[in-house]
Amino acid sequence: MPDFEPVLLRRIAKPDSTSLASYQADGGYQALRKAVTTMTPEQVIDVVKTSGLRGRGGAGFPTGVKWTFLPKGHPGPIYFCVNADESEPCTFNNRILMEQDPHQVLEGILLSCYAVRAWTAYFYIRYEYGKAFRAIENAIRELYANNLLGKGILGTGFNLDVFVHRGAGAYICGEETGLIESLEGKRAWPRIKPPFPAVEGAFRKPTIVNNIETVACVTHIVNRGADWFKSMGVPPDPKNPRDAGSYGPKLYCISGHVNKPGCVELPLGISVRELVDKHGGGVWKGRKAKGCIPGGISMGLMTEVEFDTPLDFNGPGKVGCLGLGTAAVTVFDEQTSIVDVLYNICRFFEHESCGQCTPCREGTGWMRKIVERIRNGQGRFEDLEILGEVGNNIGIMPGTTICGLADGAGWPVKQAVKKFRPELEAYIRSGQKSRQPLPLAAVH
């Protein structure tokens, strides 16, 4: 395979990459000009639909298809929400795009809003991304000053305002209806669907929610066409009638026990092994990997033996993982205790469950307590059965909760019990205790 030339990250290392002038010097806002002067909104939706672009935020829903769920001929307002909450542990690709190339993101937002006929976009960004927030705010200011936002954009009838809205440190605000509730000034309790946001979303109006990387792809699809996008990636799996294919470039995050943690752009479908060895510099300290989380911690766990699995929308499912997720791979080496990994994951979900559904609120707490007990050397063999059972019974898939946080909380637990059972049993049998206790929170 010839070395891949990055598209989304092509301007990252450039000096002054955040300014409008430098973005335009690299051909920036040509896609927008092309769309608003020569294409109808329907044509933009069509090219995105034909490209096969699937959402990069975790669920992988086809973007163009989602856009067609808006009610036809709606008088407006239609809202566009940009999901920049990026809080899935071990994921940081959205941050890099916003910090280093904010105009690429904003051009994608302008195009998406043109396509879905939204005249207000809310840019929901997690509070922790202060640097990205300031880069985006500056870029928006430049756009207003240059007739690229506001009324009559580029002398056409296209109007758009983009408002940045900062979150307040809650993972659940990344779930699209949690985001909408949070935007409305309420606690971020996800809504029961249907109605889906495209029908009734922010302020009870039709709303489209898309991820930062998704909108960044839209720019290039309008520029270079659907065929170009489809020339990369993996076609639909004939054995899986529900697989819509995995096309285009993808930003992969690599972290944990590797020599060169970072974010790389590659065509969808690279294997974990190639990602780790070739792009992550291999496992650190000359050790071997024990396993990894393949797409954020919500997607489950992979053992080293499963590292040849391709990271496309369909691949991780073949080894029982929930999906591609955010394509963030975190490797842990052979000396890491799976109990510590699991404890960290369980603690996260207990902390971040919004508390609305009893199975999720209680289940995430039980799982953390049981894993903590095992970790403290007081585990029992039955605990593994209980963990598997709780993990299996919380989530939208078993039908017991409102949002997917609970599926993501249960998945790594039941997979650990299945894939790392001998180690867990040996740990329980030995009665060993994990290293030092963590500093306790005084107030929380």
Add this chain to the structure above:
Amino acid sequence: MSVLTPELRQKIEAYFPRYPSKQAVALPALHLVHDTLRCVPLEAVREIAEMLEISPAELNDTMSFYGFFKDEQHRLGKTRLWVCRSLACQLRGSDELLGHLCEKLHVQPGQTTQDGNITLEFAECIGACEGAPSVLVNDEAMMDVSNEKADKLIEELRR
């Protein structure tokens, strides 16, 4: 006397045209007050709620959902220092880093140093995992934080 200065009120009002409902200004308003006063006193909750035309209980409901905002009893120090404790950071030593900082600052996570300079907290993934272990200084990440680098940062923050 009003907790919200005319200046703060003006800044809050400037957000109204952005949204079709006043309640949507809840988070922006809370952030403005929290940044300025280093906490959101109950009186401020009442005053903001009045501006947003919702009941103080409703605003309090929103505010308390986000563990982010501090009440008067837990006013923040000058700098809020978060240590990420999520997976990528834990695998590269965040437990040790947090322990080191607790000892150095004589606080537990959630507490503020005696001189009112630094509030130490733990965070869930702050999206800076390529530089694990990482910390957040107010709202900007610092990466590859060794104990020595942390010590230097503390020195600067104390100045």
